[in-house]
Amino acid sequence: MSQDENEVKYKWNFEVAEEFGEIGAVLVENEHHNEMYLKNIALMGSLMVLFVLHAIHGLLQNSNLELKRPVLGGKEHSYPRRYRTGRPQCKTASLETAIVDTNLGFPYFTTLDSLSNEGVNLPPLHKNGFLKDLLPRLVKFISDSQEDILRFETPALVEKDKFSWFRDEEFSRQTLAGLNPYSIQLVKALQEKKLFMLDYHDLLLPYVKKVRKIEGTTLYGSRTLFFLTPNGTLRPLAIELTRPPMDGKAEWKQVFTPTWDATGCWLWRLAKTHVLVHDSGYHQLVSHCNLELKRPVLGGKEHSHPRRYRTSRPQCKTVSRSSTVYVPREESFSEVKQLTFSAKTVYSVLHALVPSLETAIVDTNLGFPYFTTLDSLSNEGVNLPPLHKNGFLKDLLPRLVKFINDSQEDILRFETPALVEKDKFSWFRDEEFSRQTLAGLNPYSIQLVKALQEKKLFMLDYHDLLLPYVKKVRKIEGTTLYGSRTLFFLTPNGTLRPLAIELTQPPMDGKAEWKQVFTPTWDATGCWLWRLAKTHVLVHDSGYHQLVSHWLGTNCATEPYIIASNRQLSAMHPIYRLLHPHFRYTMEINALAREALINANGIIETSFSPAKYCMELSSGMAVDDPTSPHGLKLTIEDYPFANDGLVLWDAIKQWVTDYVKHYYPDPSFINSDEELQSWWTEIRIVSHQDKKDDPWWPALKTPEDLIGILTTMIWVASGHHSAVNFGKYAFAGYCPNRPSIATRKMPTEDPSEQELKNFLNKPEAAFERFNGKLKELEGVIDDRNANMSLKNRVGAGVVPYELLKPFSEPGVTGKGVPNSISI
Structure with a gap:
């Protein structure tokens, strides 16, 4: 009948017989793929019914108690350490x-x-x-x-031998060469070392009574004894099945052995079947768990960051969401957002593309052998698998790939990153290497060397941060790591020039510490060593950007604020209403990241140098100057991120100031607002227990205190996240510009004669007021990008710095600042 953003109205006519009497109730069955909230039913006359529905993601009353499970990763069941998942499968x-x-x-x-x-x-x-x-x-x-x-x-x-599974020989053989070769044990009480056992007695016995209460299933504790024959094979000798005392019955226990009579023979086969059931369950639930994927618990005492959302609430039977990590329903994607961000579809389709992409390189462990191979992804493309869904994929990844219809095959071509399209070799030059520390993906890491009064020296310092991980990372095949320091000089024209790079490997494997300083030089060998040193620094910077500046500094930092806001502030509270747009979808996007990005052996671990230690690792460029436009004087005046960010910060702060002073004109209102004080107390004391006594926490006593707190929160969710997120394809789409993982050490670190020879032969490896401020910032950024004197943001082959432009046309454009962390 009608529909708006949040409400849908349906109208039906029903024929009701006169003898039916007064309508007492209406039964409504929802066959939509999402749950619906039925707001009201209006009966008009006796023949017409009007339904008003609100679309939401699930109802509490639909929770199925049959699906309740104990919480894993907690005190009672400490393993495995992970979020609860496990939606029931649909029947076919x-x-x-x-x-x-x-x-x-x-x-x-x-x-x-x-x-x-x-x-x-x-x-x-x-x-x-x-x-x-x-x-x-x-x-x-x-x-x-x-x-x-x-x-x-x-x-x-079965294809080899249809009845092999029926025989004792195969039953025994698969304990050694089948799906679960981890469970067979030597019976150590005997010196001959001829007896072996599959022992699921003590493990399963506590669950027998529980499992038998479930209709259609049963369970025993079991022990199976094998004898090692002279020809090296195992022969099953006996199976003991045990049922503990239950339902007023005494313990039942029986031993089954191979026999020749018909009844005994079938009992033996049935006993083997029970053992195979136990072995299959153990294999899938225990043996199948990969110890290589074990990671330290984050958000606890040892690794207190990042703070994670925790819940013990069982899933609703009919909840539909994009993530299997539990997300509160009010934080889940809306239908529109779900349609535009189908993470599971993207994941499935990209997995189907991986084999095609792998054919574009010679060795997946070595990466791309030549620069021309990289170029071919944009020029020639790679063959697509026959998905028959190219149109859909094109809509799914509009900026990443472009498709060409061919009479014989479908071709996938990657979009040329903006950096390469502007100047194919810009990434090769020292100027661009320096410029991107100020106007690239990670403008947060550059630091002033404060020991010098001239304020002309700056540093990227990843020495102390990475050095503890060097030994660990180097044990992982196919990767290496150093601690690094990179020194820059501020030139008179406002640009940075790299002076030196120091790479350090701590003492390890009986070798002394290795440390070397690389500088720009004119001889061929030194020139390539300098380029390789820059590559290692870029690897370090890429890892820090993704794990700290981005994931930890925005997505994770915002999560405790969201939790505290939902727990302590009512939906009508003015501060909740102010913050809600800036927290939209962040919990869901973080849940998706935990599933497919930062999970063990996920995209982040396999793509960045800290490897399996990525999440463990994630666990002052200005001086005060009241005469400057924003109260700060930048040490580097042509600092695109800082210049644009300060304008955006001021716009946010002015908007927050107008808002807060409208609701809190007097400091006493702050102190008397119990919800607000409980909110700030939870953020400080509950969400950050290990930091609660640190002196840097702002007090919450005056409107100015609240303005500072809220401005920071909104900036992190909007401006900060935009600066470190939306330039990824422009800057990192061409991996030589932003390499994320190093596979080989420097040629000068304890080189063998062959390694040195290889290197020398081939070296390359009020809201309207707020809105007006944002529009003003658009113009300011455009003017700055046209100012030829600002060499860090304009010049031949330079990608304009637009990551903090407030507005953007539809699509992934590399500009526009969203309210929240929703991608």
Whole structure:
């Protein structure tokens, strides 16, 4: 009938018989893919019903108590350390039709065989081609004139020998060469070392009573004894199954052995089946856990940062969201946001693209062998897998890829990053290396060397930060690390010039500390050593940018503010209403990052030099000057990030000032606002327990205190995040400009004769007022980008600094400052 942003109205006419009487209730069933909040039902006359619905992401009353599980990662069950996931899987109707009773399973072995031989009918998904690519090893398709058939691939074990699983020899063999070779143990009580055991007795016995209460399943504790034969194979001797005392019955225990009589033979086979069930569960839940993916717990006593959202609330049965990490429903993506950011779709499609991208390089461990190989991603492109969804992918990644329709094949071409499009070799020069410390992806790290009064020397210092990780990282195959310091000189024209780079490797593996200073030089070897040293510094800067300036400094820093605001401020509180737009979607985007970006062996760990220690690692450029426009005098006057950021900061501060003074004209209002004081107390004491007594915390006693606190929060979620996030493709899309991982040490660090020879032969490796201020900033930035005297932001082949331009046209443009961290 009608629809606006938050409300949908439906109107129906019903014929109600006269003898029905007065309408007492209306039953409404929601078949939409998201949950809906039914606001009201209006009966007009007796024949018309008007429904008013609010779309939200789930209802508390829909929580299914059957899905309640104990909290993992807490005191009672300390492992595994992770967020709770585990949504129930949907049943596939087509597969259910292949068996008689879903509670009993497959009634005959021939029913199992039919999955590979005859197959089952496919539902009308209209996506068979895509599904075929998605599950190439699992299913095979036969095009039929009337219907689509799904046939499962015959497992290799069955294809080799259909009845091998039936025999004791194979049962024993798979304890050594099957899915779970971790559980077989030597019985140490015997000196002969001939007896071995699978022991699931003590592990499973506490769960027998619980599991047996679940309809359709059972469980025992089990021990299985094997004998090592002279030919080196194992022979099963006995299986003991145990049921503890329960339901008024005494303990039941029985030992089964191989036998020749028919009944005993089938009992032995059934006992083996129970053992295989236990072994399969142990394999999937315990053995399958990769110890290589173990990471320290963040947000606790040892690694107190970043602060993480924690919950023990069970998932609702019908909750639909993009992330499997729990996110409070009020923080989840809206339907519109969900459509524009389908993280799971992006993840799936990019995984399908990876094999095609890998064909563009010779060795995935070495990376791109030549610069021309990198260029070919934009020029020639790579073949696309047959996804039959190119149009959809094009919409999904509009700035990243461009597609060319070919009569024979589909080609994927990456967009040329703006930096390379402006000047293909700008990244190669010292000037651009220096400029990007002020107007690049990470303008937060450059520091003044305060020991000198002239204020002409500046430094990127990653020495003390990275040195403790050098030894750890170097143990990981295919990567290396140094501590580094880079010294810059401020020239008379306001640009920085690199003077020297110091790389340090601490004492390790019986070798003394290695340290070397590299400087710009004119001889060929020294020139390439300088370039390689710059590459290592860029790797360090890329890692610090992604892990500290970006993830820790914006996404993580904002999360405790969001939690405290929702816990302590009512929805009608003026400060909640001010902050809410700046906290929009941040919890959801952080949850997605924990799933696919910062997770163990995820994109961040595999792409940045600290590797598996990335998250562990993530755990003054101005002086006061009242005569300057913003109360600060920049040491480097042509500092694009700082110049634009100060204008934006002032606009935010003015808006906050007008807002706060409207609601808190008197300091007494601040002190008497219990919600506000509880909010600030939670942020300081609960969210930052280890920092609660630090002297730098601002008090919250006056409107000026509140203005400073709120301005900082809004700046972090908007300006800070925009500066470190939206230039990624422009600056880092061409990896030589922003390499993120180093695979080889410097050629001068304990070089072998062959390494040195290789290097010498081939070296390259009020709101209207606020809005007006923002529009004013647009013009200021445009004027600055046209000012030829500002060499850090304008010049031949220089990408204009637009990361803090407040407005942007639709799409990922590298400019525009969103309210919140929502991407």
